[in-house]
Amino acid sequence: MPFHIISKRTVRIRTTVICLMLLVGAGLLNAQTSLQRHLSRQLDTAVVRGAHNLTREDQLKLEEHKRQMGRAGTEGRDDTSRSDTSRWGRMSLEDTLDREDDSLVQKDSLDSTTKKADTTKLEHFGYNLFAQMPEAFKPATVGPVDPGYTVSPGDILRLSIWGQTEFQSELSVSDEGNVFIPVAGQLHVAGIPFGTLEENIKRALSRHYSGLSTNPQRTFMHLTVARMRPMRVFVMGEVEQPGGYTVSSAANVFNSIYAVGGPTKNGSLRAVSVIRSDSVIATVDIYEYLLTGRSGSDVRLQNNDVIFIPPRGKTVAVSGAVFRPAIYELKPDEHFQDLLIFSGGVKSASSIDRAHVRRILPFEQRAGAEQMVRVLDIDLKRHIQDGEEFQLFDQDSLHFSPLFDDDLRNFVKLTGAVKYPGVYQSDEMTLKELVFRHGQIIDNKTFVKRADLIRLSADHINTTVHPVDLERLMTDADYNRQLNPGDEVIVYELDVVTPTDPLVTIEGEVREPGLFMLNENMTVADAILRAGGFTRRAMRTRVDVFRPDTTGTNILSRVYRVILPPNLDYSGEEGRDFVLRDRDRIVIRPDPNYKEENFVTVAGLVKYGGVYALQERNDRLSDILERAGGVLPDAFLKGATITRNAQRVVVDFEAAYHEGRRREDLILHSGDSIYIPPRPNYVHIHGEVNNPGLYGFVEGRRVKDYIDRAGGPADSAWYALITKPNGETSKQRIRGLFTGNPGVQDGSEIVVTRRQPKPPRGERRGPTLAEVIRDTLAIVTSAITIVVLVQEVKKE
Numbered sequence: 001m002p003f004h005i006i007s008k009r010t011v012r013i014r015t016t017v018i019c020l021m022l023l024v025g026a027g028l029l030n031a032q033t034s035l036q037r038h039l040s041r042q043l044d045t046a047v048v049r050g051a052h053n054l055t056r057e058d059q060l061k062l063e064e065h066k067r068q069m070g071r072a073g074t075e076g077r078d079d080t081s082r083s084d085t086s087r088w089g090r091m092s093l094e095d096t097l098d099r100e101d102d103s104l105v106q107k108d109s110l111d112s113t114t115k116k117a118d119t120t121k122l123e124h125f126g127y128n129l130f131a132q133m134p135e136a137f138k139p140a141t142v143g144p145v146d147p148g149y150t151v152s153p154g155d156i157l158r159l160s161i162w163g164q165t166e167f168q169s170e171l172s173v174s175d176e177g178n179v180f181i182p183v184a185g186q187l188h189v190a191g192i193p194f195g196t197l198e199e200n201i202k203r204a205l206s207r208h209y210s211g212l213s214t215n216p217q218r219t220f221m222h223l224t225v226a227r228m229r230p231m232r233v234f235v236m237g238e239v240e241q242p243g244g245y246t247v248s249s250a251a252n253v254f255n256s257i258y259a260v261g262g263p264t265k266n267g268s269l270r271a272v273s274v275i276r277s278d279s280v281i282a283t284v285d286i287y288e289y290l291l292t293g294r295s296g297s298d299v300r301l302q303n304n305d306v307i308f309i310p311p312r313g314k315t316v317a318v319s320g321a322v323f324r325p326a327i328y329e330l331k332p333d334e335h336f337q338d339l340l341i342f343s344g345g346v347k348s349a350s351s352i353d354r355a356h357v358r359r360i361l362p363f364e365q366r367a368g369a370e371q372m373v374r375v376l377d378i379d380l381k382r383h384i385q386d387g388e389e390f391q392l393f394d395q396d397s398l399h400f401s402p403l404f405d406d407d408l409r410n411f412v413k414l415t416g417a418v419k420y421p422g423v424y425q426s427d428e429m430t431l432k433e434l435v436f437r438h439g440q441i442i443d444n445k446t447f448v449k450r451a452d453l454i455r456l457s458a459d460h461i462n463t464t465v466h467p468v469d470l471e472r473l474m475t476d477a478d479y480n481r482q483l484n485p486g487d488e489v490i491v492y493e494l495d496v497v498t499p500t501d502p503l504v505t506i507e508g509e510v511r512e513p514g515l516f517m518l519n520e521n522m523t524v525a526d527a528i529l530r531a532g533g534f535t536r537r538a539m540r541t542r543v544d545v546f547r548p549d550t551t552g553t554n555i556l557s558r559v560y561r562v563i564l565p566p567n568l569d570y571s572g573e574e575g576r577d578f579v580l581r582d583r584d585r586i587v588i589r590p591d592p593n594y595k596e597e598n599f600v601t602v603a604g605l606v607k608y609g610g611v612y613a614l615q616e617r618n619d620r621l622s623d624i625l626e627r628a629g630g631v632l633p634d635a636f637l638k639g640a641t642i643t644r645n646a647q648r649v650v651v652d653f654e655a656a657y658h659e660g661r662r663r664e665d666l667i668l669h670s671g672d673s674i675y676i677p678p679r680p681n682y683v684h685i686h687g688e689v690n691n692p693g694l695y696g697f698v699e700g701r702r703v704k705d706y707i708d709r710a711g712g713p714a715d716s717a718w719y720a721l722i723t724k725p726n727g728e729t730s731k732q733r734i735r736g737l738f739t740g741n742p743g744v745q746d747g748s749e750i751v752v753t754r755r756q757p758k759p760p761r762g763e764r765r766g767p768t769l770a771e772v773i774r775d776t777l778a779i780v781t782s783a784i785t786i787v788v789l790v791q792e793v794k795k796e
Contacts, residue, residue: 122317122325122326123326124265124327124329125290125324125326125327125328125329125342126269126287126290127262127263127265127269129290130257130258130261130262130263131262145224145225145228145250146194147193147194147196148193148194148300149193149194149225149249149250149300150192150193150194150300150302151173151189151191151192151194151197152173152177152190152191152229152249152303153173153174153175153176153177153190154173154229154249155172155173155225155227155228155229155249156170156171156172156173156225156226157170157171157172157173157179157189157223157224157225157226158170158171158223158224158225158226159171159181159201159221159222159223160221160222160223160224161205161209161219161220162219162220163211163217163218163219163220164209164211164218164219165209165211165219167182169181169182173189173190173229176190177189177190177191178190181201181204181205183205183208183209184204184205184207184208187200187201187204194223194225197223201221202221205221228248228249228250229249230246230247230248230249231246231247231248231249231251231301231302232244232245232246232247232303232304233245233256233301233303233305233306233307234304234305234306234307235256235257235260235306235307235309236306236308236309237263237267237307237309237310237311238264238266238267238309238310238311238312239260239261239262239263239264239267239309240260240261240264241260241261245259245260247259247301250300251300251301252295252298252299252300252301253272253274253284253298253301253307254284254286254289254295254298256301256307257272257307257309265312266311266312267309267310267311267312268309268310268311268312268313268329269286269287269312270285270286270287270329270330270331271283271285271310271313271331272284272285272286272307272308272309273307273308273310274299274301274305274306274307274308275305275306275307275308276302276305276306281299282297282298282299283297284297284298284299285297287329287342291341291342312329313329313331313332313394314329314330314331314332314334314392315327315328315329315330315394315395316328316330316339316392316394316397316398317397317398318339318342318398318399318400319397319398319399319400320350320399320400320401320402321346321347321349321350321351321400321401321402321403322343322345322346322347322350322400323343323344323347324343324344325343326343328342330392334392335389335390335391335392336378336383336389336390336391336392336398337383337387337389339398340384346380346384346400347400349402349403350400350402350403351380351400351401351402351403352380352381352384353379353380353381354377354378354379354380354401355377355378355380355399355400355401356375356376356377356378356398356399356401357375357378357392357396357397357398357399358375358396358397358399359373359374359375359376359395359397360372360373360393360394360395360396361373361374362393362394378390378398380400410426410427410485411423411424411425411426411485411486412424412425412426412429412434412483412484412485412486412487412488412489413487413488413489414435414439414488414489414491415488415489415490415491416451416489416490416491416492416493417441417442417446417447417492417493417494418435418440418441418442418446419439419440419441419442420438420439420440421439424438426484426487428482429482429483430480430481430482430483431453431468431480431481431482431483432473432474434483434489435451435470435473435489435491436474439489441491444494445493445494446470446492446493447491447492447493447496447497448470448471448474449469449470449497450467450468450470450492451467451468451469451470451489451490451491451492452465452466452468452489452490452492453465453466453467453468453487453489454466454487454488454489454490455484455487456484456486456487468489470491501517502517502518502581502583503515503516503517503518503582503583504516504518504522504527504580504582504583504585504586505583505585505586506528506530506585506586506588507585507586507588508538508586508587508588508589508590509534509535509537509538509539509588509589509590510528510531510532510533510534510535510538510588511532511533511534511535512531512532513531514531516530516531518580518581518582518584521576521579522579522580523579523580524543524562524564524578524586525564525565527580527586528543528586534588536594537594538588538589538590538591539588539589539590539591539592540564540591541563541564542561542562542563542564543561543562543564543586543587543589544559544561544586544587545559545560545561545562545578545580545584545585545586545587546558546559546584546585546587547559547560547581547583547584547585548583560578562578596670597613597670598614598669598670599611599670599671600612600614600624600668600669600670600671600672600673600674601672601673602624602625602628602674602676603673603674604635604640604674604676604677604678605631605632605634605635605636605677605678606625606628606629606630606631606632606635606676607628607629607630607631607632608627608628608629610628612624612627612628614668614670618667619667619668620666620667620668621642621651621653621657621665621668621674622656622660622665624674625657625674631657631676632676634678635676635678636676636677636678636679636680636746637653637654637657637658637676638653638654638724638725638745638746638747639677639679639680639725639726639746639747640674640675640676640677640726641675641677641726641727642666642668642673643675644669644671644672644673645671649666650726650727650728651664651666652664652726653676653726679746679747680697680725680746680747681696681697681746682694682695682696682697682746682747683695683696683697683706683744683746683747683748683749683750684749684750685709685710685749685750685752686750686751686752687717687720687751687752687753687754688714688716688717688718688752688754689707689710689711689712689717689752690710690711690712690713690714691710691711692710695709695710697744697746697747700743701743701744702741702742702743702744703720703722703732703734703741703742703743703744703750704734704741705744706744707720707734707750707752713734713735713752714752716754716755717734717735717752717753717754717755718734718735718752718753718755718756719731719732719733719734719753720732720733720734720750720751720752721750721751722742722744722748722749722750723748723749723750723751724745724748725745725746725747725748730742734752
């Protein structure tokens with residue numbers, strides 16, 4: 001084999017290319033290594049920042065992770081191990097962040113006796129109450145108020161008097177706090193509770209109306225608030241938007257907190273302060289509303305009061321077998337017994353022996369402690385029954401363990417086709433007693449050949465199935481057996497062997513098609529009667545029955561054509577030889593000889609307009625017009641129309657009616673509508689003309705004549721569409737070469753269309769000639785260059 005001689009120039013080119021590829025590869029490798037080191041440093045920094053929240057176990061994992069990272073750097077391990085280790089570091093950091101205050105998750109893994117973890121995320125108690133603004137919590141701005149409401153300037157009162165004297169007046173409280181009462185004069189009302197003010201006004205009016213103070217009373221008085229003054233309060237602290245808010249003058253602290261959307265999750269619900277003139281006048285506990293419905297600590301606000309919501313105090317979570325598991329805020333002097341009240345108490349189905357507390361040690365207890373988080377067991381009997389207190393700290397998490405299923409041992413379970421399924425006491429109970437005495441099988445529904453006894457194995461993990469013959473159990477005393485606690489007996493229905501709901505389907509021309517229960521010895525006529533009988537369109541002599549093929553061949557179904565007797569008379573045995581089976585499908589087809597009533601409508605200038613029946617399938621237009629007495633002398637046949645299915649049918653009525661042209665004499669369909677109009681004597685011109693409108697028809701005038709009468713075509717005119725009275729339309733140019741000028745019939749319509757503007761050069765589609773020549777030359781030049789290079793290579 002001959003060797004090709006490679007020139008020095010070619011060798012230099014190849015060497016240069018290889019060197020460039022090596023340099024690029026080395027640069028990419030260095031960049032990847034630097035990026036990994038940077039990510040590793042960022043990860044270590046993030047983990048160190050969150051290390052104060054790590055448990056001892058997580059800290060050990062972190063140290064192991066750092067050692068693995070160091071070995072990976074010195075031993076040159078592959079990038080896969082580094083990425084896996086980094087992924088572990090990120091997961092540990094996320095798990096650490098999940099332990100923050102706002103995402104307390106109670107995990108039963110802390111309890112060695114718990115079977116499965118409770119991963120339910122608890123919510124902070126009380127904050128969801130402020131998620132929306134119920135109208136019921138808005139104080140009323142008009143109407144009756146409580147006796148403690150203090151009247152102030154800006155309020156409007158409504159005073160009503162009836163009896164011996166009747167009048168009604170609205171009293172505006174002035175800036176000085178006075179109102180003017182007819183007859184009684186001016187009265188000071190500001191700062192007076194509403195109940196006291198009503199008595200003062202009654203006393204003042206009784207001097208002029210004696211019936212107010214007589215016994216029996218003959219004059220009556222009623223005072224109410226027509227409009228309350230607005231009041232401005234300031235809500236500060238842990239709210240989304242602290243600042244000033246305008247509320248009703250009858251609002252209290254609870255109403256005002258609702259008005260601003262409630263505190264944030266960091267805000268306290270237990271120590272809401274009301275500050276008036278730089279002094280705290282009240283401290284409101286929202287838990288009173290939520291847990292007792294009372295508002296003893298709430299106060300009525302005054303103008304420029306400040307509501308301050310401090311940060312949330314001691315926070316403790318409670319989960320497990322309590323009525324209201326949640327995260328609660330406790331006051332400094334509140335502990336286990338108070339938390340028990342807040343959570344609704346312990347459920348009956350809970351373990352009374354113990355509970356556990358997950359605790360983050362307080363700062364004063366961390367000195368020398370190896371672990372910052374500990375689990376403490378609580379003797380519930382001592383704290384619940386004896387009332388002994390247990391001190392709780394901030395971020396404690398208390399869990400009450402529910403009773404396990406293993407604690408409920410003396411029961412057996414019965415399910416399936418019995419009258420009384422359920423759980424029964426298992427003490428000294430036999431299988432026969434459970435099924436036949438307590439459960440009671442159902443006749444014609446219970447499958448007595450087989451039931452199942454499911455029993456827990458000796459390892460208390462797996463279960464075994466023991467078949468039971470109920471027929472033998474009923475008669476054979478030796479076959480009966482004693483039940484064990486935890487046994488489950490399943491009694492089956494008959495449809496486990498054969499379907500108990502055989503069905504047939506009937507469809508087509510019957511009144512109520514659908515599915516019907518199949519009875520024994522049921523025939524096609526029986527099914528048709530069940531379906532309400534035939535419709536008017538039904539073919540009553542025969543039906544098709546489709547039956548699924550179960551022989552296992554390639555045939556999917558078989559079709560049987562059943563001949564029906566007249567009037568479905570199957571009272572005798574004749575005709576009952578074809579019996580239906582499960583899943584048969586009966587199809588009732590329409591009768592091809594059935595004809596619906598076919599009518600057409602004739603209106604307009606005919607002698608006898610109205611509705612006419614089609615006597616034959618090929619009744620034509622001229623036949624119906626003859627039955628209608630013919631058209632009147634002033635009828636305009638050129639403009640007559642036939643409407644079919646809401647569309648116009650183009651027909652030359654004159655050719656069909658007067659000339660007898662078969663092609664134009666249309667065959668009519670049911671529902672057609674014929675209209676013979678009067679002569680219009682006008683031509684309608686519109687579109688791109690200078691004066692559109694209706695113009696009188698002149699015999700012999702042509703298209704351009706009518707366009708000229710309409711002021712001529714506009715500058716944007718393109719062509720004309722001429723529509724004849726019978727609906728035929730033609731197109732005609734009105735400018736340039738090859739223009740025509742056809743005649744116009746009476747009642748025609750001429751539409752002059754607009755010329756479409758030319759597209760801008762920028763929107764031109766397709767290449768120009770110069771672009772085609774340029775691209776062609778480029779292709780030819782490239783081809784020549786390739787040929788020359790190939791020849792040079794061959795020469796070398």
